């Protein structure tokens with residue numbers, strides 16, 4: 001069996017020539033095509049080569065992403081970004097994820113990071129983020145604060161002209177490779193237990209790429225997917241940062257972060273859709289090539305109907321994503337809908353990638369075909385950026401009112 005079949009050739013799906021819907025403006029089609037070309041020519045071959053050996057996203061690939069402006073899609077033009085919307089951002093994310101989800105994720109380490117900045121912090125950091133030279137890692141989750149993020153206990157104390165941070169963080173992806181950490185810590189421990197989301201602040205901690213800040217130790221987590229970068233457990237032991245590391249207003253970071261979640265959830269949906277599309281395209285190719293009982297397996301109705309179901313599910317999730325992106329870009333509240341699309345797309349991606357693996361038979365259960373990567377990575381989309389259960393909680397709370405217990 002050849003090491004990684006050539007999955008980079010376009011299929012009928014990649015070359016969709018269906019009538020173009022009106023929301024796909026010329027500019028959007030151009031952005032989508034540029035991202036697709038980059039994903040198929042550069043990202044996918046890199047993923048096929050490096051993911052099986054647990055290699056890291058190469059600097060050269062990041063440089064090309066920077067040249068394309070991908071780290072500044074959402075950053076206003078006055079700060080050197082492209083000043084585009086969530087729609088364009090998610091179009092690109094789907095394409096990148098079709099190649100390698102981690103690359104679609106690293107894009108967010110420039111784009112989303114400016115929230116809560118003062119005007120001075122924006123002038124200082126956003127242009128460098130937009131150019132891709134200044135990418136971040138986000139330390140919110142803790143060993144005892146996952147879904148229940150308001151339970152975080154990492155503590156920041158004011159000491160003269162400094163803040164001193166102590167405590168543990170879990171799951172900090174890219175902590176080593178990033179140029180700065182955004183750390184959420186409790187600055188007011190005496191808040192009412194019923195209002196635990198108050199008294200939490202965010203800190204911007206610049207650092208040298210490839211290292212951790214003084215006072216921080218990191219241990220990599222052994223993940224089953226989401227390769228291309230490392231995810232860390234971090235221990236903060238008297239990590240001292242200057243007073244101006246505080247992002248925005250003291251004690252209000254929970255709201256700042258929550259305000260950014262709609263975009264993050266649409267982006268996660270886009271990543272899930274990209275993975276599912278990659279798996280579908282590979283399954284179609286394999287269904288044409290693999291012969292059993294004297295004919296390509298794509299002749300069997302069992303396989304044909306799987307393909308039909310997979311394509312239908314992907315398109316349904318994509319259309320909801322387009323709707324959510326349009327709502328976000330119009331400035332309308334859509335926390336319920338962004339939870340819906342995150343839930344729908346990630347559950348869909350797990351099913352579709354699993355069916356694609358099934359269509360590959362035993363070959364799907366090897367590392368010779370990319371479909372196992374799509375399957376492993378799709379599994380994560382149901383967990384991060386809020387689990388499926390948490391999305392259902394948000395949706396049902398909006399429909400029924402918050403549950404009493």
Ligand SMILES: Cc1cc2nc3c(=O)[nH]c(=O)nc-3n(C[C@H](O)[C@H](O)[C@H](O)COP(=O)(O)OP(=O)(O)OC[C@H]3O[C@@H](n4cnc5c(N)ncnc54)[C@H](O)[C@@H]3O)c2cc1C
Nearest residue numbers: 138139140141146147171172173226383384385386387389
């Ligand atoms: C590979 C990877 C990378 C990550 N990267 C980052 C990162 O860069 N930065 C960061 O801050 N975090 C990161 N995370 C953390 C991620 O956001 C959390 O894993 C996620 O929020 C879930 O938290 P948890 O793992 O503690 O699960 P838990 O909260 O312990 O959940 C366990 C189970 O209980 C369920 N559950 C919990 N509460 C409820 C409830 N109220 N109702 C119903 N069911 C419930 C959950 O849905 C889940 O099924 C990453 C995680 C992974 C796996």
